[in-house]
Structure formats: structure tokens, C-alpha cells
Amino acid sequence: SSPRSYTIAVIPGDGIGLEVMPPALRCLEAAATRFGFKLEFRSFPWASCTYYLKHGTMLPSDWKELLQACDAIYFGAVGDPATVPDHISLWGSILAFRREFDQYINLRPCRLIPGVTSPLANRAGKPIDFFTVRENTEGEYSSIGGMIFEGTERETVIQNTVFTRVGVDRVIRYAFELARSRPAKKLTSATKSNGISITMPYWDQRVEEIAKEYPDVQVEKYHIDILCAHFVQRPHTFDVVVGSNLFGDILSDLGPACTGTIGIAPSANLNPSSRREDPNTPWFPSLFEPVHGSAPDIAGQGIANPVGMIWAGQMMLEHLGEKNAADAMMRAIETVLGRAKDGAGGGLNILTPDMQGKGTTEELGSAIEQEIARAA
């Protein structure tokens, strides 16, 4: 049989996106070589402010077909607020992909990596290892609403929350499936049914209903305010946490923040139900990116932390079904960071400045690449 092979759309974007992408691609190459599959990288210069300044548009007219010819999208970071307003650069790229490809899940791992200092005090050695699952297409972030009597004393503003059965059920079901696949098999639902008295009780009701299909998964729910407190006070007790667009947005920043620097956190925008091999429905690829942006303040210095980009690649391999390669990449990240903090394997000389080191993007990226190549 022919070797497994995947076509990846590579979009570096702007700023440090251009710097963290090359070492991350080398890590993916190392994983592919080590585990016997092929990756074809198709690099695109658009979805960047450089492209916008030249062409007056963020995307070429055939962007959709170009991306749909790929199995997944690997995205760096977009944004150059000094030359292009953020609403143009973000809505014209990453947010267009999310919407057009109906990437209804935003998934982020929150995991305390050996050697990375958590900003939380008194961690007492308990591991933090959970996922936040955010609804990514509807909910509170609808553009339904408006203003009347503008500029008068009766000025009135209304924005509606939109929960559809389809939208709510598919994110909850995805979270249950993820919980079922993990050893702890526990799902936490974010709600606020004591204050938001129509949509949130509906959310709770759908969680209860779908829970009947997953008797092996333990379910709990918390109001969003106390849930945020629990993230800080006992993050080790969570496994899979699911929330609406707004609540998920809050939790998906707070979770990774509890486990260290923004430079290492990855994120996936998924359409888990789209199948490339299904001829009856359009193919909607998923997108993998670091949580961080283009970091204009450090761009051009070669000191950006490449781990967020590399870890996003790890999530992409997992999504493509290359579980062994994904596990090896995760182990390599943990090994290299843990060893460096212990003063071995190059020590602080290979960690980037955001991790209190003196290393460069290239040095840290290469150390992880070599560790992946070595993986058993």
C-alpha cells in the first residue's frame, strides 16, 4: 500500500508567524520521517498584512478552493496594527476561515509542562491536564440586534444571543466524545442559568439530555463566575470543559494562562463532522494555530517562542489520525523544556526569553526537532 500522505496549507501570516513557522515545519517533517508518512506543504503568502498592502485585499479570490484542496490548515499569526487595522486583518483572514469552513469547535489544551512555571502559587505538584471546548459559530457572538433612538435620551441598544439546537448539540456532543476518549472521563459545563434565564437553562437542558448517551462520563456544571475561580484554585480537577462562545472564549484564555506563558499555547479550530472523502458534502478543513498573535514588539529579533506553533502542529497530527507521531511530538516538547529547566540539554541557553532563557527561536526549535527524530 502507498504511504499515508497529507497536504497541508501553510500560512505564516505576519510578524513572528514568519519566524516560528520554519522550525515548526522541520519538527513536523521529523515526525513524518520517523513515523513513516508524508507531508506536502503548500505555502501561501496571503492572509497577511504584507499581502494586503500590495493587493488591497487579505485573500485572493480563489482562496477557498486552494484551502479545500488541502487536508488541514497550519496558520501562524496575522496582524500588523501599525499599517492595517486589526478588524480588517483578522476578519479578512482567520475569522473568514472559521465562518466559511464552519469550524464550530475551538479546542485548547491546558497542560502544565515539566519545567514551565505556572503563575499559580502553591501548585503542590498536582498535574494540570485538561481541554477547553468553545462553541465557535453562534451564541452570544451574533450580529443580530441594533440601535434605535440613537443620540437621544431614549437611545436603546439590543444584541441577541442565538442558540440553535444544532449548534448547541454538536459542541456538547463533541465535548462528551472527547471526555469519553480520556482516562478521567469527566465533563464540566459552563453555565449561568441563574442570571441568563432563557438561553442558559436551554444549554443545561441539552447537556442533561445528551448526557444520557454517555453514562460512562461524569458530568458537572458550574456558573461561569465560580468556574473561573475554580480554574485558578483547583485546575488539576478538570478534564474537559465545555462552554458557549462567550464563556468558552473567557475560559479558553484563562485555562492556558494558568499553565504558563502565552508563547507555548496552541489552539485548533475544528469542523469534526466534515469528511474529505464524502462526495455529497463540501469539504471544510480544520485550522491549527498558536494562541498568540504576531507580537510586533518582538518581531524581527528571532527570539519568539516556537512551542505554541509546534504544539499546534502536534494537534494537527492528532486530528489527521497520526496518534503515535502526535504523542512523540508532545513527549519531545516536554522532554526538551523539562531538561532545559533542570540545566541540562543546553539549559537556559536554549529557552527563549519569555521562559527566562537566553536562546533563540531557531535553537529551541532545533532542540525539539532533534528530540522528535530520536523518538522511539
Ligand code: NAI
Ligand atoms: P500577541 O499575542 O501578539 O502578543 C502579546 C504579548 O505576548 C507580546 O508582549 C508578545 O511579545 C508576547 N508573545 C506573544 N507570542 C509570543 C511568543 N511566541 N514568544 C514570546 N513572546 C510572545 O498579542 P497582541 O500584541 O495583542 O497582538 C498583536 C497582533 O496580533 C495584533 O494585530 C492582533 O490583532 C494580532 N493577533 C492575531 C491572532 C491570530 O492570528 N490568531 C491572535 C491574537 C492577536
Ligand code: MG
Ligand atoms: Mg479570547
